[in-house]
Amino acid sequence: MLKEKQTFVIIGGTSGIGEAVANNFLGDDNIVHVASRSTGLDISDEKQVCAYFESIGAFDHLIITAGSYAPAGKVIDVDIADAKTAFDTKFWGTINAAKHAARFIKPTGSITITTGMLSRKVVANTYTKTAINAALEAVTKVLAKELSPVRVNAISPGLTMTAAYKSMDETNRDAMFANAASNLPAGKVGEASDIAMAYSLAINNKYMTGSIIDVDGGALVN
Numbered sequence: 001m002l003k004e005k006q007t008f009v010i011i012g013g014t015s016g017i018g019e020a021v022a023n024n025f026l027g028d029d030n031i032v033h034v035a036s037r038s039t040g041l042d043i044s045d046e047k048q049v050c051a052y053f054e055s056i057g058a059f060d061h062l063i064i065t066a067g068s069y070a071p072a073g074k075v076i077d078v079d080i081a082d083a084k085t086a087f088d089t090k091f092w093g094t095i096n097a098a099k100h101a102a103r104f105i106k107p108t109g110s111i112t113i114t115t116g117m118l119s120r121k122v123v124a125n126t127y128t129k130t131a132i133n134a135a136l137e138a139v140t141k142v143l144a145k146e147l148s149p150v151r152v153n154a155i156s157p158g159l160t161m162t163a164a165y166k167s168m169d170e171t172n173r174d175a176m177f178a179n180a181a182s183n184l185p186a187g188k189v190g191e192a193s194d195i196a197m198a199y200s201l202a203i204n205n206k207y208m209t210g211s212i213i214d215v216d217g218g219a220l221v222n
Helices: 016-025 046-056 080-101 127-146 170-183 192-204
Strands: 006-011 030-035 059-064 105-114 151-157 212-215
Touching: 006 016, 006 046, 016 030, 016 192, 046 080, 059 080, 059 192, 080 105, 080 127, 105 127, 105 192, 127 151, 151 192, 192 212
Parallel strands: 006 030, 006 059, 059 105, 105 151, 151 212
Antiparallel strands: none
16 A cells, blocks of 8 residues: 655755754655745735645644844843844744644644754844744644644754854854854754754654754753
8 A cells, every 4th residue: 555645844944953944854755845935935024825725725834943033142231132033033933834834734733843052042142033942842842732743842952063153253252162063962052953853853752742852962951
C-alpha cells in the first residue's frame, strides 16, 4: 500500500533553522511549502497570512521559524515602537499563522513554533526577546488545549550559528561563538542542523503536545 504523502508548511524556511528543517522533510514522501518575507509573505499582516493558507488548503504540519530583530538594551533605553515592531513579527506573526492554519490542518497534524532560551534564562538588556519568547511558550500550552487533537509544541534554541549574525564584525562574532563553546556544557555552539532535529521529534512523536523542547547546549543549566 502506498504511503500517503504528508504536507508541510514551513514559515521562515528560506534560511537558517527553517531551511534546515525544510531540508529534513524534502523527499518523495512529502510535499513541502516554504514561505518567508523573502518569498513575499509578511506574517505580521493577518490578511496576507489568511490568503496564504487559503491558497494551500488542507495540510498536515505547520512549522514557524520566522523571527524578528528585537532591540537590545535596558528598558529605560529601548524605543517602545521598536519593541512593538518585534512583537508584531514574531509573536503576533506566530499567532496569525496558528489562527489561520488551524482551519486547514488535519486532525492528525501539528503546529511547531519557535521560541528561544531567553524566555527563561535571565540576561540583562534582553527584555524584548525575553518577553516575546516567554509569551510564545505560554501560548503554546493554551493552543495545545484549544486546538486538540492537533498537537502544538515549541522548540527553544540556544545560540545557533546562522546568518542572523552575519551583520556582526567577523572577529567579534567568532569570539562570541568561541566563548560560548568554552562555557556551554555541550562544549559547542549550535548549528541549524542540530536544532532542526528537535522539530522532527515534535512532529513525529504523536504523544507530545504542549511541550517546550530546549536545544541550547545546556545554557539553561549553566
